[in-house]
Amino acid sequence: xxxxxxxxxxxxxxxxxxxxxxxxxxxxxxxxxxxxxxxxxxxxxxxxxxxxxxxxxxxxxxxxxxxxxxxxxxxxxxxxxxxxxxxxxxxxxxxxxxxxxxxxxxxxxxxxxxxxxxxxxxxxxxxxxxxxxxxxxxxxxxxxxxxxxxxxxxxxxxxxxxxxxxxxxxxxxxxxxxxxxxxxxxxxxxxxxxxxxxxxxxxxxxxxxxxxxxxxxxxxxxxxxxxxxxxxxxxxxxxxxxxxxxxxxxxxxxxxxxxxxxxxxxxxxxxxxxxxxxxxxxxxxxxxxxxxxxxxxxxxxxxxxxxxxxxxxxxxxxxxxxxxxxxxxxxxxxxxxxxxxxxxxxxxxxxxxxxxxxxxxxxxxxxxxxxxxxxxxxxxxxxxxxxxxxxxxxxxxxxxxxxxxxxxxxxxxxxxxxxxxxxxxxxxxxxxxxxxxxxxxxxxxxxxxxxxxxxxxxxxxxxxxxxxxxxxxxxxxxxxxxxxxxxxxxxxxxxxxxxxxxxxxxxxxxxxxxxxxxxxxxxxxxxxxxxxxxxxxxxxxxxxxxxxxxxxxxxxxxxxxxxxxxxxxxxxxxxxxxxxxxxxxxxxxxxxxxxxxxxxxxxxxxxxxxxxxxxxxxxxxxxxxxxxxxxxxxxxxxxxxxxxxxxxxxxxxxxxxxxxxxxxxxxxxxxxxxxxxxxxxxxxxxxxxxxxxxxxxxxxxxxx
Amino acid sequence: xxxxxxxxxxxxxxxxxxxxxxxxxxxxxxxxxxxxxxxxxxxxxxxxxxxxxxxxxxxxxxxxxxxxxxxxxxxxxxxxxxxxxxxxxxxxxxxxxxxxxxxxxxxxxxxxxxxxxxxxxxxxxxxxxxxxxxxxxxxxxxxxxxxxxxxxxxxxxxxxxxxxxxxxxxxxxxxxxxxxxxxxxxxxxxxxxxxxxxxxxxxxxxxxxxxxxxx
Numbered sequence: 001x002x003x004x005x006x007x008x009x010x011x012x013x014x015x016x017x018x019x020x021x022x023x024x025x026x027x028x029x030x031x032x033x034x035x036x037x038x039x040x041x042x043x044x045x046x047x048x049x050x051x052x053x054x055x056x057x058x059x060x061x062x063x064x065x066x067x068x069x070x071x072x073x074x075x076x077x078x079x080x081x082x083x084x085x086x087x088x089x090x091x092x093x094x095x096x097x098x099x100x101x102x103x104x105x106x107x108x109x110x111x112x113x114x115x116x117x118x119x120x121x122x123x124x125x126x127x128x129x130x131x132x133x134x135x136x137x138x139x140x141x142x143x144x145x146x147x148x149x150x151x152x153x154x155x156x157x158x159x160x161x162x163x164x165x166x167x168x169x170x171x172x173x174x175x176x177x178x179x180x181x182x183x184x185x186x187x188x189x190x191x192x193x194x195x196x197x198x199x200x201x202x203x204x205x206x207x208x209x210x211x212x213x214x215x216x217x218x219x220x221x222x223x224x225x226x227x228x229x230x231x232x233x234x235x236x237x238x239x240x241x242x243x244x245x246x247x248x249x250x251x252x253x254x255x256x257x258x259x260x261x262x263x264x265x266x267x268x269x270x271x272x273x274x275x276x277x278x279x280x281x282x283x284x285x286x287x288x289x290x291x292x293x294x295x296x297x298x299x300x301x302x303x304x305x306x307x308x309x310x311x312x313x314x315x316x317x318x319x320x321x322x323x324x325x326x327x328x329x330x331x332x333x334x335x336x337x338x339x340x341x342x343x344x345x346x347x348x349x350x351x352x353x354x355x356x357x358x359x360x361x362x363x364x365x366x367x368x369x370x371x372x373x374x375x376x377x378x379x380x381x382x383x384x385x386x387x388x389x390x391x392x393x394x395x396x397x398x399x400x401x402x403x404x405x406x407x408x409x410x411x412x413x414x415x416x417x418x419x420x421x422x423x424x425x426x427x428x429x430x431x432x433x434x435x436x437x438x439x440x441x442x443x444x445x446x447x448x449x450x451x452x453x454x455x456x457x458x459x460x461x462x463x464x465x466x467x468x469x470x471x472x473x474x475x476x477x478x479x480x481x482x483x484x485x486x487x488x489x490x491x492x493x494x495x496x497x498x499x500x501x502x503x504x505x506x507x508x509x510x511x512x513x514x515x516x517x518x519x520x521x522x523x524x525x526x527x528x529x530x531x532x533x534x535x536x537x538x539x540x541x542x543x544x545x546x547x548x549x550x551x552x553x554x555x556x557x558x559x560x561x562x563x564x565x566x567x568x569x570x571x572x573x574x575x576x577x578x579x580x581x582x583x584x585x586x587x588x589x590x591x592x593x594x595x596x597x598x599x600x601x602x603x604x605x606x607x608x609x610x611x612x613x614x615x616x617x618x619x620x621x622x623x624x625x626x627x628x629x630x631x632x633x634x635x636x637x638x639x640x641x642x643x644x645x646x647x648x649x650x651x652x653x654x655x656x657x658x659x660x661x662x663x664x665x666x667x668x669x670x671x672x673x674x675x676x677x678x679x680x681x682x683x684x685x686x687x688x689x690x691x692x693x694x695x696x697x698x699x700x701x702x703x704x
Numbered sequence: 705x706x707x708x709x710x711x712x713x714x715x716x717x718x719x720x721x722x723x724x725x726x727x728x729x730x731x732x733x734x735x736x737x738x739x740x741x742x743x744x745x746x747x748x749x750x751x752x753x754x755x756x757x758x759x760x761x762x763x764x765x766x767x768x769x770x771x772x773x774x775x776x777x778x779x780x781x782x783x784x785x786x787x788x789x790x791x792x793x794x795x796x797x798x799x800x801x802x803x804x805x806x807x808x809x810x811x812x813x814x815x816x817x818x819x820x821x822x823x824x825x826x827x828x829x830x831x832x833x834x835x836x837x838x839x840x841x842x843x844x845x846x847x848x849x850x851x852x853x854x855x856x857x858x859x860x861x862x863x864x865x866x867x868x869x870x871x872x873x874x875x876x877x878x879x880x881x882x883x884x885x886x887x888x889x890x891x892x893x894x895x896x897x898x899x900x901x902x903x904x905x906x907x908x909x910x911x912x913x914x915x916x917x918x919x
Contacts (some may be wrong), residue, residue, distance in 0.1 A: 081852040082914035084876050112917040113843075114852055147877065149779075154815040155913040157779045157878035226909040252739055252850075253907070 042072045042150040045160040047142075048124070050177040054166045056135040062164070063173075063180050064088060064101075064125040064146065072152045073120045076106035078224050080116035080231050083155070086148040088127065092141050092163065095132035102126040104183040105266055105276035106222055111153070115231040117222055124180040131166070139168030185264045185276035189591065191654035192281040194261070196250055201229050203246040203263065205279055206654075210242050212275075218268035221246050225261040227253025256682040259670060260598040280595055299458055302450035303465040309444030310469020316439040318392070318508045321399060321501035322432050323473060326425075328494060330477055330484050338481065344425040345478025349471040351429020356467035357460060359437070364456050378437055379612040380648050382519045383566050386528055388438055389512040390562065393532050394539075395435070396505035399498055403539050429471065436470060438512060438612060445615075445663050445688050515612040518646050524569045531565035534558040585630050589643030591651045597639045598680070601673035603699065604639045608656060608666045611646040615688060616665040623690035636699055637672075659685055669698045739850035742869060742906045746860045749845045751807070751838035754820040754827070759805070759836050766862050768897055769803045770890060772834070772872075773846065775816030775854035776808075776826055778913035779878045784855065785830050787880035790872075794833040797894055806834040809846035814916035816854070817841065843917040853912030859893045859903075868893035870908030 048063035066074055066086075075083040090096045103125060106117040129142070143163040149155055164170055191206040203221065213219065219237035223229055230249040237246045246265065266276040314323050326348070330341060359378075378384050397403060444466065451462035477483045509532075517525050538558035541551045587593065589606065597604045607624065609616035623629060633640055643652040645664050659666055667686040673679065684698050740746050746769075751759045761769065772790070774781050784790040794804050808823065810816035818826065823837050840846055849858060859868035873886035889905055896903045 082910075082912060084878075084911055087877075111914045112919055113847065114914045114917070116914070149878070151913070153916065154777065155779060252741070253909075 040150075040156055041158050041160070042152075042156055043068045043074060043148060043158060043160075045146050045148070045162045047144055047162045047164045048173045048176050048180075049142075049164050049166070049170070050172055050174045052164070052166050052168070052170050052172040054131050054135070056131060056133045059128050059130040060166075061126055061128050061177050062144075063177050064127060064144065064162075065122065066119065066125070066148070067122045068120060068150060070121070072150050073109055073116075073118045074123070074148055074150050075116060075118040076222070077101070077103045078117055078222065078226055079149075080109070080118070081114035082111070083116050083118065083151060084149045086125070086146060088125075089145040089147075090129060090142065091145070092143040093131060093135060095134065096142070097130040097132075099128040102184055104180070105185050105264065105274065108220065110232070113232060117231075124176070124183070126177070126180055126184065137167070139165050141165050185266070185278040187278045190277075190279055191657070192263075192279040193658055194255065194263075194281045196255055199250055200247045201250050201255075203244075203248075203265075203279075203281070205244040205246075205265070207242055207244055210239055210244070212269060213237075213239055213244055213267055214270050215268050216244075218266075219244075219246065220266045221248050222264040222266065223261060224263060225253070225258050227251040228255070228258065228261070257679040259680050259683050260595060299450075299454075299461070302447045302458075302462050305443040306447035306451075306462045306465035307469040307472075309447055310466040311472050312443065313436050313439055313470050314473050316436070317504035318435040318439050319432055319470070321395075321504050322428065322435060324501060325399070325498060326428055326474055327477055328487060328490070328497070330474075330487065341478045341484070343422050345475045347422040347425035348429040348432075348478075349468070349475050351426040351431075352433050352471045353429075353464060353467045355430045355433035356463045356470075359433070360451075360460050360463035363452065364459050367452065368456075379515065379610070380519075380646065382516055382524070382569055385438075385512050385516045385519065385612075386531070386566060386569055388434070389509045389516065389528065390531060390535060391434060392505050392509035392512065394535060395431075396502045396509060397536065397539065398502075399505060400502035401495075401499055402536075403543050432470065433467070435508075438508070439614070445661065445665075448663050512612075515646070518611045520569055527565050527568050531562045534561045538562070584625075585633055586640040586642040589641040589652065589655075591655070594641060594655075597641070598670060601675075602637050602639050603672040604641065604670040605633065605699075606641050606643065606655075606666075606668045606670075608643040608645055608652055608664045610644065610664050613645075613664050619665060619667075619688075619690040623692045623695050626692060629692055629695055632696060632699055638699065667695075740848075740858075740866045740869070742866050744866060745864050746858070746866045747848050749848055751840055751845055753836045753838055754823040756820060757836075759838055761860075764803045765864065767801060767803050768862055768894060769805065769860040770797060770894070771849070771858040771860070772804065772806045773851040773854050773856040773915060774806050774808055775810055775913060775916060776818065777816045778854045780876075780912040781854050783878050783880045784872065784883050787883040789880075789883035790855075791831050791833065793888065793891060796891070798833045798835060800898070802894060804834045806832065806837045807840050807845060807851070808837070809840040809843045809851060810916040811843060811918035812841055814918070815913075816916055843915070846915050846917060851915050853910045854915055855912050856910040856915070857890050859890060859897070861897050867897055867903050868906055869910075871910045871912075874908070876911035 044067045046065040046067075048065055050061040050063075051058075054060055064086075068074060075085055077085060079085055086101075088098070088101065090098050104119070104123050107119065109116045109118055109120070141163050142165070143161060146160045146162065147157065148160065149157050188207075190208070193204045195202050195204075207213070216237040216239055219235055221229060221235040229251050231251070233249040235246055235248045237244065239245075244265075260280065262278055262280045264276050264278050266274060269275050313319050330344075447462055447466065451459045454462075477487075513525070513528060516528055520528075535558070538555045541555040541558065544551070586607070589608070594604065594606065607620075609620065632638075643649065643655070645652045645656075656663070656666060659668065665688055667688075667690065669684045669686060671681045671684070674681070686694055686698055746761065748761050750761075753759050776782075776785075781790075798804050806827075808816060808818060810818075818839070820839060823839065827834065827837055838845065845851075855872045857868070857870065857872050858866060861867045868889060870889060872890055873883070873888045875882045875886035889908055892905065893903045
C-alpha cells in the first residue's frame with residue numbers, strides 16, 4: 001500500500017460510522033414526529049365587521065372567518081366523535097357583550113371509524129357584539145382571541161389574535177355578512193318530537209313546506225348535543241305528508257339527560273343546493289320512565305278510561321238533569337213493559353252513539369285537514385258556545401215549566417208507551433251528548449288525548465267507548481228491572497224535582513256565557529244576552545197565541561234575531577288580554593319563552609289551562625293559586641308559565657301533543673339544571689287532579 | 705298417522721334448537737356499534753404490553769382498573785403529561801392498589817405509533833406509573849371499547865362492571881395550566897368506588913384528538 005492507503009483506510013473507517021450515524025439521524029428525525037409538509041398555522045382567522053361606525057350601546061355582527069390549509073378542518077358546535085369547539089374571547093373595550101356564536105351548516109368529516117362535524121377550506125362564524133354605553137369616543141380596536149383546534153389526521157390547537165377598528169378608517173363588509181348569514185341553518189320553529197325505538201333515534205318534524213324536502217335521501221341529521229346519535233352511521237329520512245321522519249342509530253347518552261335540544265337538519269333542495277334548518281325539541285319522555293312511544297296509553301287503557309269518563313259525565317250538572325228525568329220516567333213502567341224499556345234504552349244509546357261518532361268524524365276530518373284540534377276544541381269557537389248556551393237556557397226553561405214541548409225529558413205517563421216514544425228516546429240521547437260536550441270528566445282527558453293522536457279507526461273506537469259510558473246508567477236501568485224497582489215511585493214530588501233541575505241547567509248556561517265573555521267583546525256579550533231574551537220572548541208568543549198571525553210573525557222575528565246573533569257575535573274581536581292587569585306569579589306561555597328558560601338553569605313549571613276547563617279552575621284554586629304554593633315557587637326560583645287555551649293557540653296545541661294529550665289541563669315540571677352534570681333531570685308530568693302536596697313533592701324531590 | 709306426528713315433532717324440535725342459533729347470528733351486531741354500557745360487565749380483552757407480555761383484563765379481577773387511551777403526540781394528551789397531571793393521578797391511584805392500563809391504539813404509520821422500546825423509553829421519561837402499557841396497533845381493543853379520543857378514560861369496578869366512561873376532566877382545552885384546576889372525573893369515580901358510594905357522573909363526553917385507527 002502506498003501513502004494513500006492510510007487515508008483510504010481512515011476514510012473507510014470514517015465512512016462507515018458516518019453512514020451509520022447519518023442513517024440513525026435520518027431515522028430518528030422521521031420517527032420522532034410526523035413531518036409536516038409545511039409549518040402552521042393551519043388556519044387563518046380574520047374578523048369581518050358588518051358596521052364600523054358604532055355608537056355606544058349598539059349591537060353589530062362580526063364574521064369570524066376561518067381559512068384552512070387544504071385538507072385541514074375545524075369543528076362545528078358539536079364536533080362529533082373527537083375534536084373541540086372554537087372559543088372566542090372579546091376585548092379591547094371594557095364590558096363588551098357577545099351573543100352565542102352562530103354556526104353555519106356543518107359537514108360530515110370521516111376519520112376511519114370515527115366521524116366529526118365541521119368545516120373544510122373556509123367558513124365564517126357569526127357573532128353579535130354589543131358595545132357598552134361607556135364606549136369611548138374615537139377609533140377603538142376590538143380584539144378577539146380565538147382558541148381553535150385545526151386537524152388533518154393530527155390535531156394542532158392554535159390561538160389567534162384578530163382585531164378590527166370601529167369609528168376609524170376601517171371599511172365594513174355588510175355584503176359578506178349577509179352572504180354568511182345565508183349559510184346558517186334556518187330556525188323554523190316547527191313542532192318537533194324526539195323519541196327512541198329499537199336502537200334508533202326518531203325525529204319527527206311537522207313542516208309547513210314539505211316540498212322543500214324533495215330528496216329525502218340527502219337529508220343529514222346534526223344534533224347540537226353529543227351522544228344522541230352514532231355519528232358514523234347515516235340518517236334515514238322519509239316524508240309522511242307534512243311530517244318529516246328521520247331515523248338515526250342511537251348514541252350512548254340517555255335521552256332523559258337532554259329534555260331540550262336543538263338539531264340541525266341538512267338537505268339538498270330541488271336545485272341541488274345544500275340547505276339546512278334548525279329545530280328545537282322537547283324529548284318525548286315523561287316521568288313514567290323512558291317510554292319508547294310517548295303515547296304509552298294503550299288502546300285498551302284508553303277505552304276503559306273513556307268508559308269510566310263517560311259514566312262520570314252523567315254526574316256533571318249539564319247532563320245530570322237529563323239523566324235524572326229520563327231515569328225517573330222509567331219508574332212508571334210495569335214489569336210487563338220490559339220490552340219497551342229495552343227499546344227505549346237502546347234508542348237512547350243509539351242516539352248518543354250516533355252523535356258521538358258524528359263529533360268524532362268532524363274532529364278527525366279537521367285533524368286530517370291539518371287543523372290543530374284537541375278535545376275542548378269545540379269550546380274555542382264562540383259560535384258553538386253561543387249555541388250551547390241557548391240550548392241550556394231553553395232546556396232550563398222547559399224543565400222550569402215555562403213551556404211544555406216534549407223533549408223526551410219529562411216522559412211522564414203515556415209517552416213511554418206510545419210508539420213515538422222510542423224516537424223520543426233517540427233524540428234524548430242526542431241531546432244528552434250535546435249537553436255533555438262542554439264538560440270533561442276525569443279520565444276523559446287521557447282517553448281523548450290518545451284518541452286524537454291515533455288513526456281514524458282507533459279514534460272512533462275510543463269515542464264510541466265514551467258514548468257507551470255516557471249511556472250506561474240509563475241503559476242499565478232499562479235492562480235490569482231490579483234497578484228500576486230501586487227508583488222511587490212517581491208522585492207530585494217529581495214535578496218539584498223537575499223544576500229544581502232547571503237550575504243546574506241555568507247554571508251551566510251562565511258558565512258558558514262567562515266563557516263567551518272571554519272570547520268576544522262586551523258588545524258581543526250583550527248581543528248574546530239579547531239572544532236569550534228573544535228566545536224566551538218567542539217561546540212566550542208561541543205559547544199563548546199560537547194561531548194569531550201577528551204573534552207568529554213576531555215569534556219568527558224573534559227567532560230570526562236569535563239566529564242573527566250567531567253572525568253578529570262572530571266578527572267581534574277577542575278582548576285584549578294584555579290590557580288586563582296581571583297579578584300573579586306567572587307569565588304567558590310562548591314556546592320561545594319556554595325554550596329560553598329551559599336553556600338556563602332555573603326550574604320551570606308549565607300550566608296549560610282554559611276558561612272552560614273546570615278541572616283546570618279547580619286545580620288552580622286548590623293547588624296552584626294558593627299562598628303556600630306561590631311561596632314554594634318563589635323560594636325555589638320557579639319560572640311559572642301559564643298557557644291559556646281558551647282560544648285557539650297552535651303553540652299550546654303542539655305542546656299538548658308532545659305529551660300525548662289533546663286537551664287541558666296539563667302540568668309539567670322541569671327540575672333545575674344540575675350544577676355538576678350540567679343537565680336537567682327528566683321532566684315530570686303531574687296528574688290531572690292536583691293537590692298542594694303533589695305540587696310540593698314534585699318540587700322538593702327534584703330540587704336541591 | 706304416528707309417523708307424520710313424529711315427523712312434525714322432529715321438525716319442530718329442530719327448528720327450536722336452530723332458532724336461537726339463527727337469532728344469535730342475527731342479533732350479533734357489528735362490533736363497532738355495540739359499546740360497553742355503564743353498570744354492565746366491561747368486555748374482556750387480551751393485549752400485548754410494551755415488553756411483549758400478554759395482558760388480560762380478567763387477570764385483574766377484584767381490582768379497580770383504569771383504562772387510559774393515549775397518544776403521545778396528541779396536544780390534549782400532552783396537556784396532561786407536560787403538566788404532570790396524568791402522572792400524578794397514576795401515582796395516586798396505583799399506590800392504592802388500582803390497576804392503570806395505558807392503551808395506545810395508533811396504527812402503524814399514524815401519529816403516536818410507538819414500538820415497545822420507544823414506549824418504554826417514553827414511559828420512563830415521563831415518569832408514568834402505569835401498571836402496564838398496551839400496544840393496540842390493530843385497534844381491536846379500541847374498537848371493542850369504542851375509544852374515540854385520546855385521552856378517553858374508562859373505570860372498571862372491582863366486580864368487573866364499567867363504572868365510568870368519558871373525559872378525564874371537565875375542561876377540554878389544550879392548555880396544560882387547566883389540567884390541575886379542572887374537576888377530574890376519574891379521581892372522583894375511583895373515590896366513589898372505594899367508599900362504596902354511587903359514582904355521581906358515570907358518563908361524560910370524551911374530548912381529545914381522534915384515536916388514530918388504521919384506515
